[in-house]
Amino acid sequence: MEFIKYDIKKGDTLESIADKQGISIQELINFHNLYCGTTNFIIGEKLPIHLQSLLLEKKTKEEISKIIEDKNFPLKARYRCEQFNTTKLEDRISFHCNTKKEYTVEKNAAHTRAKVKLKEYLYKINPENMALAIEAVKELEFDKENVVLDLNNDNTIKEVVNFSEIKEKWESFKPKLAASEFYRQVENINSKAAEDIIKGGGLEFENEINLRKTYDKSLLYHVLFNDYDAHKKREKNDILKFISQIFVNIPIELELQHSIIKEDDYFVEYRTVGTLLKHKIDNSVLENQYDKFYKPVIEYGFTEYNYDYRIRRMVDKKTGTIVNASALMKEEVKNNYQFITQFDLKQIDY
DSSP: OEEEEEOOOTTOOOOHHHHTTTTOOOHHOOOOOOOOSSSGGGOOOOTTTTTTTEEEEOOHHHHHHHHHHHHOOOOOEEEEEEEEEEEEETTTEEEEEEEEEEEEEOOTTTTEEEEEEEEEEEEEEGGGHHHHHHHHHHHHHHTTTTTEEOOOOTSSEETTTTTHHHHHHHHHHHHHHTTTTHHHHHHHHHHHHHHHHHHHHHHHSSSSSHHHHHHHHHHHHHHSOOOOOOTOOOSOOOEEEEOSSSSSSSSEEEEEEEEEEESSSSSSEEEEEEEGGGSSSOHHHHHHHHHHHHHHHHHOOOEEEEEEEEEEEEEHHHHHHEEEEEEEEEEEEETTEEEEEEEEEEEOEE
16 A cells, blocks of 8 residues: 655644545544554544654545545436427427436535536437537537536525536637537528527526526426425425416416325335416417417417426435436427427436
């Protein structure tokens, strides 16, 4: 076993030195005492006055960093996620995209901080010419989804800790996006639309709040970092607010209800169902937009607007880790137009 001699500095304690090495005080003492000789033994948890140096196991900076990271984030999971986005006109599929992603997710013991890192990103899309848009921003996805999050007590996202770092990556990525084939094609058709692509990214990364909202809308984060505990007593049901994906600038509100499907000594399975608050929607506005954007293609008139929202989560009771989950979101004008998102998550070996 190789070791190094660490010269004790003013203000050093066994605890501070052990923390820098990512080990416990007892591990530090045991290693030192094994090689130091009897006159330099450490007894107790304080540095002897006469001791001028400690013997430490030789490690590289990278090894020490990994030890500290593992110590700070002991709860680790690796997930594979598959998402299907489908658009239907009268039950005929007009658009379909299948994305597969693999992530590592690490949490501290208190469940107050999480690290999420995208490891793999695969996709299939129809029409195929829309793949250019995905390819143009694929590199940015890896930058954006290498994120550290502070969590609230209810498991929702409190803050994007490394926001500044992610924003810098966006600034570095902008010239690449502007030089992409996708951007050039859009620019040739409509220069303002091309400018809006950059402006849209700028808004997303403009401040920490906007970026946090982006994560809230992504299904991995929506499934993992949310207040879904059905054991919890609530004075009233939570309300989920978001913007319609079918209609322009139409706010949608769902009343969420959480329940327990089944539970044993090891796992608990939760269900969350969202009920559309129809009284919050002005149907005349929806009908006007429908007549403008959809009726010329579909021909049939506006019928009824619905939203179906369901999430199932299986949780390991010992660690609090989600081991598998599924989600279904279906927004529709009944019989005429549907936008469907199906999402499946499973934990795999780390």
